[in-house]
Amino acid sequence: MLKSLYWRVNFFLKNRKSIRFVNRLGKDVKAVIVETKNGVFAVDPADLEVGAKLRKQGEYGIGEINQISQLINSQSSVLIVGAHLGSIAIPIANICSKLIAIEANPNNFRLLETNVKLNNTSNITIHNIAANDKEEKIKFQLNTVNSGGSKRVPITNRYAYTYDNPKVIDVQAYSLDNYLLEKEFDLVLIDIEGSEYFAMKGMPDILSKTKNLVVEFLPHHITNVAGVELSDFLGNIPKHLTKLTIPSKNKTYPIDEGIVTLQQMFQSGQGDDGIIFHN
Numbered sequence: 001m002l003k004s005l006y007w008r009v010n011f012f013l014k015n016r017k018s019i020r021f022v023n024r025l026g027k028d029v030k031a032v033i034v035e036t037k038n039g040v041f042a043v044d045p046a047d048l049e050v051g052a053k054l055r056k057q058g059e060y061g062i063g064e065i066n067q068i069s070q071l072i073n074s075q076s077s078v079l080i081v082g083a084h085l086g087s088i089a090i091p092i093a094n095i096c097s098k099l100i101a102i103e104a105n106p107n108n109f110r111l112l113e114t115n116v117k118l119n120n121t122s123n124i125t126i127h128n129i130a131a132n133d134k135e136e137k138i139k140f141q142l143n144t145v146n147s148g149g150s151k152r153v154p155i156t157n158r159y160a161y162t163y164d165n166p167k168v169i170d171v172q173a174y175s176l177d178n179y180l181l182e183k184e185f186d187l188v189l190i191d192i193e194g195s196e197y198f199a200m201k202g203m204p205d206i207l208s209k210t211k212n213l214v215v216e217f218l219p220h221h222i223t224n225v226a227g228v229e230l231s232d233f234l235g236n237i238p239k240h241l242t243k244l245t246i247p248s249k250n251k252t253y254p255i256d257e258g259i260v261t262l263q264q265m266f267q268s269g270q271g272d273d274g275i276i277f278h279n
Contacts, residue, residue, distance in 0.1 A: 031111060037062060038087045039119045042111050049146040050087055060087045064274060067247065071212045071278065072096050072187050079185040079206070081131045081176070081199055082192035082216075084148045085111040090119050098123045100182060104130035104171050104192070105142055105150040131192060131199035132173035141166035151193035155227030158220075175202030187212040191274065194218070194225025200236035207238045212278045217262065218271035230266045234259060241277040248272045 031042040037059040043051035053060045065088060072078060076096040083089040083101035085108055093099040101124055103109045109128040116124050130138055130152065139153040145164040153168060154161055176199065177183070188203075188210045190196045196215050200207060207213060222233050244258030245251070248270070253261060255277075265271070 031114070033118070034058070036060070036087075038065075039090050039115070041085060041087060042114045042118065043085060044107070044111065044144070044147055046144045047147045050084060050148045054087060063247075064088060065091050067274075067276075068092055068187065068189070068214065069095050071276070076186040077182070077184065079176075079180075079182075079188045079210075081188070081190040083112055083126065084108050086115040086119075086124075088189075089124065090115060090121050093121050093124050096123075096186075099125070100180065100185075101126045102131055102176070103128060104140060104173075105147065106169075106171075107142060108147055108150065127179075129179065130171045130173035131176050131190070131195065131202065133175060133198045133201040135172075135174050135178065137170045138173045139168055140171040141168045149193055151225055152195050152198075154194060154225040156224040158224055160220075161224075173198075177203045177205045180206070184209045186210065187214065189214040189274070191216040194221030197222065197226040197228050197233050197236065200233075204236070204238075207236070208240070210238070210241075212276060213237070213241060214274045214276050216271075216273060217265070217275045219266045219269050220271075222266070230263060234262070237277055241279060243278050245276040245278065246272055247274065247276070 029045060032045050033040065033042055034055050036054050041054055043054050050060050072095065074095065074097060078092055078096050078099045080089045080099065081102045083103045089099060089101045101112065103112050106128060112126055116126060130140065132138065141150060141153055143150045143164055143166045183206050185206065188206065190199050192199060222228060222230060242255050244253050244255055246261060
């Protein structure tokens with residue numbers, strides 16, 4: 001009870017902080033430009049997560065970028081599903097041959113589009129769609145305090161997902177196997193706030209050809225957003241990827257041992273920003 005109250009107060013204060021900052025800048029300010037280690041980025045001033053880290057710390061996700069850079073080279077093709085404003089995608093594009101970026105949130109997509117131009121990144125193709133298991137319109141909530149936390153309306157929509165009163169819109173969703181002409185990628189990264197299950201289910205052909213799959217692993221997203229079991233989530237992992245690296249544990253496992261570790265993490269509510277299935 002006390003823990004739940006703590007988180008509710010914490011989320012409430014974050015929302016108030018975001019509103020106050022935006023009010024100080026003026027309601028017509030839609031983005032601010034920052035020069036960071038990741039590149040030059042237009043960020044939403046209301047965003048207290050990725051946007052705030054880029055504004056205040058001058059970087060975001062450098063460890064993740066370095067880790068991904070070890071899996072690809074200048075000839076590689078990369079697919080990023082959940083590109084947000086490009087803070088990971090644009091640096092990765094600088095070290096690979098071509099990159100396709102998917103972003104469902106139209107507000108984030110406009111920032112992504114701007115940031116591709118600000119950084120003169122010519123080898124990125126961007127798409128404003130949601131990755132899904134089939135073609136349909138889905139209900140999608142546009143978070144502001146954490147714009148990277150925008151997501152399909154969860155099966156169980158907890159306060160942690162709605163504390164900033166996100167607007168809900170319809171977003172066009174597709175199976176990426178059907179939507180994308182390109183099917184072969186050296187690395188696929190999926191970070192879409194609980195829709196990873198649906199995205200993977202809709203791209204078995206793409207996943208069967210990839211050498212590396214990086215996917216966000218958050219038990220509460222699998223349970224509350226997708227409304228599926230861990231076994232359903234793992235059922236989409238291609239069989240040819242025989243190793244699993246869990247960065248939060250700083251360890252690489254044979255796939256069977258790695259799955260056992262994920263089951264233990266799931267049961268205890270432990271997540272990881274990007275577990276890596278590879279050979």
